[in-house]
Amino acid sequence: MAYAYLFKYIIIGDTGVGKSCLLLQFTDKRFQPVHDLTIGVEFGARMITIDGKQIKLQIWDTAGQESFRSITRSYYRGAAGALLVYDITRRDTFNHLTTWLEDARQHSNSNMVIMLIANKSDLESRREVKKEEGEAFAREHGLIFMETSAKTASNVEEAFINTAKEIYEKIQEGVFDINNEANGIKIGPQHSTPGSPGSHLGGQQAGGGCC
Amino acid sequence: MFTRVKSAVVSFMGGIMAGSSGLEHVNGSDLPVRFSYTRPEFLGLSPDEIECSADHIARPILILKETQRLPWSTGYAEVINAGKSTHNEDQASCEVVFVKKKSGVQSTPNKNSSSKRRSSLPNAEGLQLKDNQEVDGITFHYWALFDGHAGAGAAVVASKLLHHHIAEQIPDIIDILKNSAVLPPTCLGEEPESTSSNSRTLTRAASLRGGSGAPGSPSTPPTRFFTEKKIPHECLVIGALENAFKEMDLRIERERSTYSISGGCTALIVVYLLGKLYVANAGDSRAIIIRNGEIIPMSSEFTPETERQRLQYLAFLQPHLLGNEFTHLEFPRRVQRKEVGKMMLYRDFNMTGWAYKTIEENDLKFPLIYGEGKKARVMATIGVTRGLGDHDLKVHDSNIYIKPFLSSVPEVRVYDLVQHEHSADDVLVLATDGLWDVLFNEEVLEAVTSFLANCDPDDPHRYTLAAQDLVMRARGVLKDRGWRISNDRLGSGDDISVYVIPLEHGNRVS
Ligand SMILES: Nc1nc2c(ncn2[C@@H]2O[C@H](COP(=O)(O)OP(=O)(O)OP(=O)(O)O)[C@@H](O)[C@H]2O)c(=O)[nH]1
Ligand SMILES: [Mg+2]
Numbered sequence: 068m069a070y071a072y073l074f075k076y077i078i079i080g081d082t083g084v085g086k087s088c089l090l091l092q093f094t095d096k097r098f099q100p101v102h103d104l105t106i107g108v109e110f111g112a113r114m115i116t117i118d119g120k121q122i123k124l125q126i127w128d129t130a131g132q133e134s135f136r137s138i139t140r141s142y143y144r145g146a147a148g149a150l151l152v153y154d155i156t157r158r159d160t161f162n163h164l165t166t167w168l169e170d171a172r173q174h175s176n177s178n179m180v181i182m183l184i185a186n187k188s189d190l191e192s193r194r195e196v197k198k199e200e201g202e203a204f205a206r207e208h209g210l211i212f213m214e215t216s217a218k219t220a221s222n223v224e225e226a227f228i229n230t231a232k233e234i235y236e237k238i239q240e241g242v243f244d245i246n247n248e249a250n251g252i253k254i255g256p257q258h259s260t261p262g263s264p265g266s267h268l269g270g271q272q273a274g275g276g277c278c
Numbered sequence: 279m280f281t282r283v284k285s286a287v288v289s290f291m292g293g294i295m296a297g298s299s300g301l302e303h304v305n306g307s308d309l310p311v312r313f314s315y316t317r318p319e320f321l322g323l324s325p326d327e328i329e330c331s332a333d334h335i336a337r338p339i340l341i342l343k344e345t346q347r348l349p350w351s352t353g354y355a356e357v358i359n360a361g362k363s364t365h366n367e368d369q370a371s372c373e374v375v376f377v378k379k380k381s382g383v384q385s386t387p388n389k390n391s392s393s394k395r396r397s398s399l400p401n402a403e404g405l406q407l408k409d410n411q412e413v414d415g416i417t418f419h420y421w422a423l424f425d426g427h428a429g430a431g432a433a434v435v436a437s438k439l440l441h442h443h444i445a446e447q448i449p450d451i452i453d454i455l456k457n458s459a460v461l462p463p464t465c466l467g468e469e470p471e472s473t474s475s476n477s478r479t480l481t482r483a484a485s486l487r488g489g490s491g492a493p494g495s496p497s498t499p500p501t502r503f504f505t506e507k508k509i510p511h512e513c514l515v516i517g518a519l520e521n522a523f524k525e526m527d528l529r530i531e532r533e534r535s536t537y538s539i540s541g542g543c544t545a546l547i548v549v550y551l552l553g554k555l556y557v558a559n560a561g562d563s564r565a566i567i568i569r570n571g572e573i574i575p576m577s578s579e580f581t582p583e584t585e586r587q588r589l590q591y592l593a594f595l596q597p598h599l600l601g602n603e604f605t606h607l608e609f610p611r612r613v614q615r616k617e618v619g620k621m622m623l624y625r626d627f628n629m630t631g632w633a634y635k636t637i638e639e640n641d642l643k644f645p646l647i648y649g650e651g652k653k654a655r656v657m658a659t660i661g662v663t664r665g666l667g668d669h670d671l672k673v674h675d676s677n678i679y680i681k682p683f684l685s686s687v688p689e690v691r692v693y694d695l696v697q698h699e700h701s702a703d704d705v706l707v708l709a710t711d712g713l714w715d716v717l718f719n720e721e722v723l724e725a726v727t728s729f730l731a732n733c734d735p736d737d738p739h740r741y742t743l744a745a746q747d748l749v750m751r752a753r754g755v756l757k758d759r760g761w762r763i764s765n766d767r768l769g770s771g772d773d774i775s776v777y778v779i780p781l782e783h784g785n786r787v788s
Contacts, residue, residue: 075333106341106739106742106746107338107339107340107341107355107746108338108339109343110326110327110330110331110338111326112326112329112330125326125329125330127330127336127338137750137755138339138746138750140755141336141337141755141756142336142338143336144335144336144756145333145335145336146336248335249335
């Protein structure tokens with residue numbers, strides 16, 4: 068389907084915090100109660116509208132488990148946005164945020180928009196991390212912040228869409244070099260300059276394989 | 279494979295391809311593609327996921343998610359190249375195929391994928407799905423890897439069709455294969471002989487009597503006059519695989535008039551049939567068995583270097599194939615004009631060593647085989663000498679076809695699976711050259727052995743995780759100076775595809 072822009076996202080955070088569930092809720096509007104450990108990388112995609120423009124979100128859901136860390140690290144490159152997720156019912160997942168953030172800053176491009184997500188807000192009775200703590204962490208590190216529930220879908224749409232809005236604004240401000248695919252942004256087919264079909268976009272629209 | 283036909287592509291671009299937009303139409307036609315580009319069916323990817331998989335910047339490693347989709351808990355992982363071609367030109371397929379006696383073939387997919395499989399059967403004629411009825415036929419397991427070059431077309435076609443061509447070879451020999459007590463009859467329809475019989479060797483007197491031409495009465499059983507070769511059963515399977523490759527190649531050649539089938543591909547397949555593994559290889563992919571911490575090579579590579587003598591001999595017999603542009607002789611380096619008349623080292627098709635000869639005018643032509651190691655090329659064009667497709671491949675800026683020098687014949691090696699006991703860590707590793715270009719067999723052994731030893735024996739994903747680990751080790755991570763692997767060596771920028779097939783399952787099924 069035609070889009071004005073494609074943004075690549077990556078979802079990161081400790082195992083079990085609900086990364087795959089957030090993605091599933093966003094793309095399929097479903098909740099998955101059992102933990103299906105992600106063992107590599109999984110993909111999702113959805114179209115959203117911002118400022119009247121069709122934007123395709125291409126989302127990479129990574130494995131949070133420690134043993135996959137080096138593989139996960141290698142996927143930061145070329146992402147325009149990152150959702151950094153922790154679980155409000157497990158303080159250790161909050162404590163690990165600094166490590167995740169360091170990883171992300173080191174392996175991604177500097178303009179990447181990072182959204183801090185405090186997930187499982189439906190489990191208020193088991194809360195271990197106060198909302199204020201999350202907000203403070205986000206403020207301190209220049210992240211956007213949101214509490215979500217992949218189970219009830221509360222704020223899930225908003226989390227993905229607000230991240231996209233932030234990226235979109237950065238494009239408008241000229242912060243992103245949209246001609247550099249390593250920034251995680253592609254211009255849709257209708258935007259390509261006439262006379263240079265598929266030019267720098269590389270991507271899938273160009274015919275067959277070449278050597 | 280992407281670097282291996284560089285000049286061939288240059289030739290397409292500059293010649294037939296001028297002004298065109300993509301290599302899917304290398305035939306210079308607007309024919310429809312036979313099968314559109316895809317990733318292995320068993321990965322079950324959506325179009326969006328296929329789009330993500332083609333990210334040359336982050337190079338995601340795709341893995342088999344639903345382990346039950348492949349037989350024997352086979353593991354699989356793959357990654358796309360670092361940007362040399364839009365698509366991942368490797369292809370893979372895996373099937374459990376039931377072959378009915380004489381009439382028709384059916385493909386019996388694994389549990390979950392049955393509906394998908396059915397809908398995508400390329401030629402539905404005569405392929406009906408029923409429950410396995412072993413009495414009426416025979417089942418074989420099939421794993422395949424194809425590494426495409428100069429376009430994804432041939433690799434995709436082969437991945438969709440080769441197992442059907444194998445199945446086609448089997449119906450006539452099902453009864454013979456199943457009857458292991460009796461050697462395959464030399465001539466169908468004649469009385470088969472039991473393996474223990476030694477009546478095949480006849481006395482000289484008998485053969486002389488026969489030789490004198492005295493006809494027996496019509497009722498006497500046919501008499502044999504000379505010693506007769508005993509052909510073991512496995513040789514019939516090897517023959518079937520060799521013929522299947524040939525048929526596949528002919529089919530690609532035929533279908534070029536109806537479809538656009540770009541490029542060519544190598545093929546490495548494994549067939550499990552009646553207790554034995556058959557590894558058939560045409561190209562430069564590789565299979566090794568890792569058993570009890572030791573390596574058993576199951577294939578060898580076919581490259582301009584390994585096939586030098588075959589290619590030189592062909593060129594010697596049929597010099598017109600060289601189009602007056604090449605010499606079949608090999609020299610250590612290009613010969614210069616000022617060296618005519620001097621003595622220089624050379625070797626011919628019948629030599630493995632070197633000798634001196636007087637340089638003549640003809641020796642100034644470009645050598646048929648030139649370059650070393652991964653850079654060796656046939657007629658400066660292609661770096662792999664066996665495979666499927668490539669019917670339209672020509673030397674850059676010329677009318678010289680490469681195809682006559684390429685062979686579709688696989689080398690088949692047999693491994694008697696049921697003869698050996700296997701542990702959960704004994705595996706068959708199949709991978710395209712993307713893996714083997716950067717990792718030695720010993721490194722693969724070391725990686726697989728230590729990975730599996732540290733992995734929960736009951737983890738259904740353990741072989742896929744081992745495959746992912748191998749791909750990761752060969753791809754490496756992107757540093758300032760490109761993809762790097764251990765010891766700061768260069769990682770593979772090629773497409774990489776890996777199967778890890780546990781062998782203990784073979785012991786279980788039988
Ligand atoms: N109550 C509640 N449970 C959730 C929520 N999000 C996820 N879960 C549960 O948390 C568990 C883990 O969720 P996943 O999405 O699989 O976790 P993950 O972050 O993808 O984990 P890895 O793939 O191992 O990195 C599952 O059992 C989910 O059902 C939520 O918002 N509320
Ligand atoms: Mg997950």
